[in-house]
Structure formats: C-alpha cells, structure tokens
Amino acid sequence: MTDLSKALVPAQPATARLFGLLREPLVLAIIAIVVMLGLGELLSPGFARGDQIVRLLTVAALLGIAAAGQNLVILAGGEGIDLSIGALISFGAVVAGNVMNGADAAILPAILAATAVTFLLGLVNGIGVTVIRIPPLVMTLGMMAVIQGGLVVFSQGIPSGNAAPALMHFINQPALFGLPGILFAWAALIVVMVFMLRRTAFGFAIYAVGANEKAARLFGLPVGLIRMLVFGLSGALAGLTGVLVIGYTGNSFISVGDQYMLPSIIAVVIGGTSLAGGSGGYVGTVAGAIALVLLQSILTTLHLEFWGRQFIFGGTLLLLLMLYGRQRAPRV
Numbered sequence: 001m002t003d004l005s006k007a008l009v010p011a012q013p014a015t016a017r018l019f020g021l022l023r024e025p026l027v028l029a030i031i032a033i034v035v036m037l038g039l040g041e042l043l044s045p046g047f048a049r050g051d052q053i054v055r056l057l058t059v060a061a062l063l064g065i066a067a068a069g070q071n072l073v074i075l076a077g078g079e080g081i082d083l084s085i086g087a088l089i090s091f092g093a094v095v096a097g098n099v100m101n102g103a104d105a106a107i108l109p110a111i112l113a114a115t116a117v118t119f120l121l122g123l124v125n126g127i128g129v130t131v132i133r134i135p136p137l138v139m140t141l142g143m144m145a146v147i148q149g150g151l152v153v154f155s156q157g158i159p160s161g162n163a164a165p166a167l168m169h170f171i172n173q174p175a176l177f178g179l180p181g182i183l184f185a186w187a188a189l190i191v192v193m194v195f196m197l198r199r200t201a202f203g204f205a206i207y208a209v210g211a212n213e214k215a216a217r218l219f220g221l222p223v224g225l226i227r228m229l230v231f232g233l234s235g236a237l238a239g240l241t242g243v244l245v246i247g248y249t250g251n252s253f254i255s256v257g258d259q260y261m262l263p264s265i266i267a268v269v270i271g272g273t274s275l276a277g278g279s280g281g282y283v284g285t286v287a288g289a290i291a292l293v294l295l296q297s298i299l300t301t302l303h304l305e306f307w308g309r310q311f312i313f314g315g316t317l318l319l320l321l322m323l324y325g326r327q328r329a330p331r332v
Helices: 003-008 014-022 025-043 050-075 085-100 104-130 136-155 165-172 181-199 201-211 213-218 223-249 258-270 282-301 306-324
Strands: 174-176
Touching (some): 025 282, 050 201, 050 223, 050 258, 085 104, 085 223, 104 223, 165 181, 165 223, 174 181, 181 201, 181 223, 181 282, 201 223, 258 282
C-alpha cells in the first residue's frame, strides 16, 4: 500500500478505539482494581494505605501462584480445568510442614519434596486425560477426592507440621523496600511465565494445542505430552503454593488449599484467558488475582453475613464469566 493510499484510508475514530480498549479483559480488570481501591477507601478509611495494599498483595500472590498452573492447563485447551489444585495445595502444605517441622535448614528440602510429589500427581492427571481419555473435570475431581481422603487418613484430622521461622519471615515480613519476599518471588514467576509463553517453543506449543488440536497434530506437535506437562506444572505450582501457604499461616491442615480451587479458575478467566483454550496470558491472570482479593476484602469490610458475602461474590463471578468467559482475547 502506497503512502497516498494509506492517507485515503479513514482513521478509526478515537471513540471506537476507546470502546475497543475498554472491552479488553485485562483493561477491565485494571479498572476494577482502581475502582475497588477507591470504594474500599470510602467504606473504610485506610483501606488503600500502603501497608494495607502490601498485605492484600501478599494474599493475591498466593492466589496468583496457584492460578499460574491453572492458566497453563486452560491455555492448552481440551476443556482443561484442574479441579485438584486445592487438594494439591493442601497436600503440598502437609508435606512441606512435616519435612520442615520448624527447622530453617529444611526449607529447601521441603520445597523440593512438596513440588516433586505434586508434580507427579499432576502428571497422573495428565496421563488420565490424554492416555486413558478421562474428561479433565472428572479426572481432576477424582484426584481431588483421592488426595483429600489420603490426607484425612494420614493426619487423622489433626494439623501436622510447622513452618520454619525463616519461611514465615519471608512471607510476612518486609525484606526490601518495605515489601515481603513473596512479592519478589511472585514477580520472578511473572517474568518466567511471560517469557515461557511468549518466547519459547513450549509456550508456542501450548497456544497451538489450545487453539487447534488437530492442526497441532498435523504440524507434528506432541499434543499428549504437552497436555501431560501442563498438568504436571500445575501440580508443581500448587505444591509450591502449599509451601508458601504454610509459611503464611504457620502450620498446615488438610483443607488449607480448598479456598484456592474456584478462585484460581476465576482469576484466569477475569484476566482474559478463554476457557476454550489457545488465547490469553499470565499478566491478565495476575490482575484477576488482585481484583478477586480486593473484592473479597471489600465484602469483609462491609461486615456482611457469610451468606451475603458468598451471594455477592458468586453473583459477581458469574456475571464476569457470562460477559467474557469464553471469548477469544488477544495474548498478553
């Protein structure tokens, strides 16, 4: 196209560009974060204070790390959703707590043990989905039940294992610039996830498999292996989240991860990743995790009864899912 022909093409109106931008899930999530911070400050002065924001970001980091694995599973398509994430977080927390048992020297072995075991359990999910052809929802729901039953037998319903003091300090106390270490760890994970998804062959393969499985097979991609690996990585990230959760709470119990299962899915969807797979990205999931934590905090600030908080929270999530839960958003 010549310069003259380019000049003759009418420019897109600014209002159309603005409305197009406002339809992007990532932009909507960021706007929601700003609005909820303002609303929270109006409802409870000090809500948007610096130390309060750091506390909220710490909670969001736990959800965001768990949602990273969910993000990979959903991106790979095949109606993939990992319902076992909550149980895997609980399992990772129990394993880490018993390996550490309050000893700083055992932090690294605890991380390795928790992530290795949950990675293997995630691989079992992937094998069930790809080799045995069990639907992902059924496979991961069954894995969730097996893990929860195993934890009950192992612990007899009694909390077991304790976090090391150094891990608790890393999660809860300022380390640099007034920020706890977990936020720097989350920032590092964001960089790794974005680089992997946008700059590596494995990342491109995940998008290709999620966008069109048949075309990916024709292109020669090992679709089954890719799906197994994303389920394995989802398990490993859930196990890592379990280690961090026990550092946040101080001890482990068998249902500590249950609260992360549904929010990990919703954070991915709010951030613009299509439930059909093949489009989206982790930056949007980060914004979705922060928005969810802010919403939960505002509902708590309102001093609503538990059923009221659940009603508003669930209704808001359903609305967001209906608005753009299955759309094809651009990669982030």
